[in-house]
Amino acid sequence: xxxxxxxxxxxxxxxxxxxxxxxxxxxxxxxxxxxxxxxxxxxxxxxxxxxxxxxxxxxxxxxxxxxxxxxxxxxxxxxxxxxxxxxxxxxxxxxxxxxxxxxxxxxxxxxxxxxxxxxxxxxxxxxxxxxxxxxxxxxxxxxxxxxxxxxxxxxxxxxxxxxxxxxxxxxxxxxxxxxxxxxxxxxxxxxxxxxxxxxxxxxxxxxxxxxxxxxxxxxxxxxxxxxxxxxxxxxxxxxxxxxxxxxxxxxxxxxxxxxxxxxxxxxxxxxxxxxxxxxxxxxxxxxxxxxxxxxxxxxxxxxxxxxxxxxxxxxxxxxxxxxxxxxxxxxxxxxxxxxxxxxxxxxxxxxxxxxxxxxxxxxxxxxxxxxxxxxxxxxxxxxxxxxxxxxxxxxxxxxxxxxxxxxxxxxxxxxxxxxxxxxxxxxxxxxxxxxxxxxxxxxxxxxxxxxxxxxxxxxxxxxxxxxxxxxxxxxxxxxxxxxxxxxxxxxxxxxxxxxxxxxxxxxxxxxxxxxxxxxxxxxxxxxxxxxxxxxxxxxxxxxxxxxxxxxxxxxxxxxxxxxxxxxxxxx
Numbered sequence: 001x002x003x004x005x006x007x008x009x010x011x012x013x014x015x016x017x018x019x020x021x022x023x024x025x026x027x028x029x030x031x032x033x034x035x036x037x038x039x040x041x042x043x044x045x046x047x048x049x050x051x052x053x054x055x056x057x058x059x060x061x062x063x064x065x066x067x068x069x070x071x072x073x074x075x076x077x078x079x080x081x082x083x084x085x086x087x088x089x090x091x092x093x094x095x096x097x098x099x100x101x102x103x104x105x106x107x108x109x110x111x112x113x114x115x116x117x118x119x120x121x122x123x124x125x126x127x128x129x130x131x132x133x134x135x136x137x138x139x140x141x142x143x144x145x146x147x148x149x150x151x152x153x154x155x156x157x158x159x160x161x162x163x164x165x166x167x168x169x170x171x172x173x174x175x176x177x178x179x180x181x182x183x184x185x186x187x188x189x190x191x192x193x194x195x196x197x198x199x200x201x202x203x204x205x206x207x208x209x210x211x212x213x214x215x216x217x218x219x220x221x222x223x224x225x226x227x228x229x230x231x232x233x234x235x236x237x238x239x240x241x242x243x244x245x246x247x248x249x250x251x252x253x254x255x256x257x258x259x260x261x262x263x264x265x266x267x268x269x270x271x272x273x274x275x276x277x278x279x280x281x282x283x284x285x286x287x288x289x290x291x292x293x294x295x296x297x298x299x300x301x302x303x304x305x306x307x308x309x310x311x312x313x314x315x316x317x318x319x320x321x322x323x324x325x326x327x328x329x330x331x332x333x334x335x336x337x338x339x340x341x342x343x344x345x346x347x348x349x350x351x352x353x354x355x356x357x358x359x360x361x362x363x364x365x366x367x368x369x370x371x372x373x374x375x376x377x378x379x380x381x382x383x384x385x386x387x388x389x390x391x392x393x394x395x396x397x398x399x400x401x402x403x404x405x406x407x408x409x410x411x412x413x414x415x416x417x418x419x420x421x422x423x424x425x426x427x428x429x430x431x432x433x434x435x436x437x438x439x440x441x442x443x444x445x446x447x448x449x450x451x452x453x454x455x456x457x458x459x460x461x462x463x464x465x466x467x468x469x470x471x472x473x474x475x476x477x478x479x480x481x482x483x484x485x486x487x488x489x490x491x492x493x494x495x496x497x498x499x500x501x502x503x504x505x506x507x508x509x510x511x512x513x514x515x516x517x518x519x520x521x522x523x524x525x526x527x528x529x530x531x532x533x534x535x536x537x538x539x540x541x542x543x544x545x546x547x548x549x550x551x552x553x554x555x556x557x558x559x560x561x562x563x564x565x566x567x568x569x570x571x
Contacts, residue, residue, distance in 0.1 A: 395446025
């Protein structure tokens, strides 16, 4: 928080009671995350900073807290705005309504489509937001050599962002084999950000390989799905970012970690959470309520939601309700429930009028027409083989980890067939960036489709076009619908498209308001359920199908990938 001598003088004068504050919040109790105490008294704010707490403050404006408990504004310690399908400005409307006043985002989704222009757009957008959106600089574009992306960002290409004002460091380093194997390109990026914050991505990593990642300067991990895994990382000094996304829900498994003793090294994140889940449940506020309902200590929970994240990312100006701290505040109805009543961001009560005043930068033309793929036919989905023994990707409900299943499938006229009766469906990934015409084909279990197909141009992290279905005809119809619309989500059955959500910005995001996106997602999910799909968010599960940095089995445009062996499997 930069300020001049006059601003400092005013803060001090208001704190001492000699001048009126810009805003006084009355009839509240503040929760001290440093002592665990509840402190009665008004909150006096000057500009975007808390000047004092206690009785008797005067203010140019007043806000009646109606008996609320005041906690620091929530911090989402790791998220991808693109996963909400919204622009940064619509994301802000969504996040602030749920008490998230600070978010640390990684724009590598759009960067994998559009390169450095995506980073520049996010940084420019962040400058115009009321909330604090910090943009970590993508480290893995592309994520690995096992897929074809739309862009490449070398160490030289991202060096110009090293000291970007709205960035806190280097975004999640997903290429763990590259780190441990000493890949020159990976090491160059790590060296550029040496001593700064470097975000991690190390699912199931333990022992000496984990030490290797820590030795590289990587400080946190949001991929813990098992308690013993998180305990080991915590014991080694890693900050564990507990995740509750749409496809990956890890809070309940990791809740035993949420103690006062551990809380300085724990934070909350939403990672990949769609806008419908934001509307139905919330974001970090949902994690707060859920953790409290699970019996976690309030001091540990509210620290993880704010102070601990602030300290992990070097944000000394926020995370406490205290004089001298940024006036990012959430008024909750009771400490034990965590239900949000009112949000104050940068000293200003959040309202629709406040958010409507924001002026977003224009969306670059480079983000349009990014599905560079010729129409497909049924023959593009044929899997020619004489070997019935088949590696099948096994989805795990509420997780993005997969199982490596070995199944026997029918061979008919030299073609390997899906088996919807056993929930074994055909899947395909089409390279969509115009660099080649690769098609990866394979099989997946866990979607539950009895008929039809689902397709998506969101396919982490290279974002090729992925599709899963019971038959080649519907798979082709769904893919062609997305080629025509410029990307998005599609459901097809009996040869027709039954639901479609275009995503015109990079094939990943829409300019529509967040409420309309949530409504359309609801219709898509209903259409998928009508085909037999049993997943809460089938498109998020589909989007993670091509991600070759999450164990154990994936499908990219190069084929079926054994993530543990870090190689493409041959039939």
